[in-house]
Amino acid sequence: MPDLILHHYGLSPFAEKARLMLGHKRLAWRGVTIPATMPKPDVIALTGGYRRTPILQIGADIYCDTALICDVLEHVQPDPPLYPEHFKGMARVLAQWADTTLFWASMGYNLSPKGAAALFAGQPPEVGQAFAADRATMRAGMTSPRPGDATAAFRSYLRRLSTMVEEQPFLLGEAPCIADFAAYHPLWFSRVANRAMAGILDATPPVLEWMDRMAAIGHGQMSKVSSTEAIATAAAAEPAALADEVFQDEHGIALGSRVTVAAETFGPEPTEGILRAATRTRYTLEREDARAGRLHVHFPRIGYVLREVRA
Known part of the structure; x- marks a missing residue:
């Protein structure tokens, strides 16, 4: 190994x-x-x-x-595999959507003025300013969604994910795959990294239950x-x-x-x-x-x- x-x-x-x-x-x-x-x-x-x-x-x-x-x-x-045997293509496409479209909707919500204030609460102002400047450099040339638009999209995506895990434990079946890991991390940021913004998840209880199953996987050794x-x-x-x-x-x-x-x-x-x-x-x-x-x-x-x- x-x-x-x-x-x-x-x-x-x-x-x-x-x-x-x-x-x-x-x-x-x-x-x-x-x-x-x-x-x-x-x-x-x-x-x-x-x-x-x-x-x-x-x-x-x-x-x-x-x-x-x-x-x-x-x-x-x-x-255990990351790519389910009969859904490899679907899993990769869903993961790519989650790593891009879902991720940026989540970040637009989490780093809105309210979200940024919560994320950097208790820290010197220059910490948040440095982070914002750094990410602005990384986003050079990108068109970022406005917070209101990002929030509306994020809510819609959460509802869509919810329908996928209402009757099965993971997005594509009985076991987690690459799609689950890609969809989980933008939601994790709201629930764990910026907890003041976690309320958006409350409207989709199946998503919260799925997130509990994902978190239980742990980080290995x-x-x-x-x-x-x-x-x-x-x-x-x-x-x-x-x-x-x-x-x-x-x-x-x-x-x-x-x-x-x-x-x-x-x-x-x-x-x-x-x-x-x-x-x-x-x-x-x-x-x-x-x-x-x-x-x-x-x-x-x-x-x-x-x-x-x-x-």
């Missing part, structure tokens, strides 16, 4: 998604607590630019985005490790050999080219490196860091933009 290191922080909803998946897989893992806002020098040492939370580290391999982390965990520990130790782990390792997968060229960019990969929308900071793989599901970039050594940084294809670096 590989040594899994999750770089996360407590109030990150996507980190909660990853923590619960690790618990579902009954895996032991080590956690590095990272800052919620920039600067994040130790994260950037590993990723080369990408700074969204969480990232998963296995030696000198760095996996970005929970959509890809799901696939990695499924490979590491196939049972976590031990803490420092970012310095995690970087030393990367430096002492070599990237794992890449699987012999077909090169899927959609851009006319050859393997071995210097490229950047960046998120399409939120958190568009690019990572630059040498393109070592472009399969049907992911990109792999090789890069060097003075502290972390030679690394492979992996991204999912969906939601990310590949560009060649031209002299």
